[in-house]
Amino acid sequence: MPKRAQQLILACLIPVGILLGMTITPLYTLLVGEEVVLRTVPVDPTDLFRGDYVVLRYEAEELPSTLVDEDVLSQLDKGGDNLDVFVPLELQNGIHVPTKVSLTKPDTNLYLKGKLQYIGPSWTTDTAGVEVAHISYSLDKYFVEDNTGLELEDASRNGDILAKVKVKNGYAYLVDLSIEN
Numbered sequence: 001m002p003k004r005a006q007q008l009i010l011a012c013l014i015p016v017g018i019l020l021g022m023t024i025t026p027l028y029t030l031l032v033g034e035e036v037v038l039r040t041v042p043v044d045p046t047d048l049f050r051g052d053y054v055v056l057r058y059e060a061e062e063l064p065s066t067l068v069d070e071d072v073l074s075q076l077d078k079g080g081d082n083l084d085v086f087v088p089l090e091l092q093n094g095i096h097v098p099t100k101v102s103l104t105k106p107d108t109n110l111y112l113k114g115k116l117q118y119i120g121p122s123w124t125t126d127t128a129g130v131e132v133a134h135i136s137y138s139l140d141k142y143f144v145e146d147n148t149g150l151e152l153e154d155a156s157r158n159g160d161i162l163a164k165v166k167v168k169n170g171y172a173y174l175v176d177l178s179i180e181n
Contacts, residue, residue: 029173033166034110036089036096038139039180040161056140056156056163056177060087060098060112065119065131068101072133075103076119083116085135086170095162101133105170112137113170139165139174155179 039059075083088106089096101116114135122132142163144152155161164176 025171026173029166029168029171030175033168033171033173035175036110036165036167037094038163038165039095039097039159040156040163041159056142056161056174058137058139058163060089061135061137062122062132063087063098063101063135065133067098068116068119068133069103071103072101072116073119076116081118085114085116087112087114087135089167101135110167111170112167112172137172139163139172142174142177151179152177 041057041059041062072083072085083103085101085103086105087098087101088108088111090099090110091097096110098112105111114137117134117136119131119133122130142152152161160180162178162180163174164178166173166175
């Protein structure tokens with residue numbers, strides 16, 4: 001085969017390989033990850049261009065600053081932002097809740113890896129003004145079939161949605177939503 005043809009084939013295979021590589025972590029998490037249930041908080045999404053979807057915010061995204069380890073606080077004081085943090089989860093009354101925020105990977109297998117954006121006042125109305133750690137897990141949108149999102153959107157506004165998430169090595173993959181009774 002001519003060298004030019006080999007280069008062309010290689011040039012086509014590299015993007016395909018990159019795209020396939022991007023699916024490995026989500027698929028691995030979906031297949032072997034442990035299922036956890038996270039409680040959401042109210043949010044009001046509006047976007048006409050994305051179709052039917054629900055914007056989600058989780059209680060685990062705003063954690064009391066008392067759960068934040070000292071080493072995390074010292075990193076923030078040094079000017080670190082968007083810190084990679086580990087958030088161990090514990091099952092309480094059928095819902096998995098965070099127990100602390102740390103820079104070190106926990107001994108337990110059940111944890112989320114997120115980005116600590118900053119520590120500041122809470123956004124939610126019931127804890128307004130309370131100092132909380134704002135953490136992002138990239139689990140904020142859930143797309144649904146056309147014309148089926150209104151019930152979930154209404155439940156989302158009331159904070160009545162539970163999210164089923166598969167977790168493996170801190171990586172979280174949103175599997176399903178259910179409406180809490």
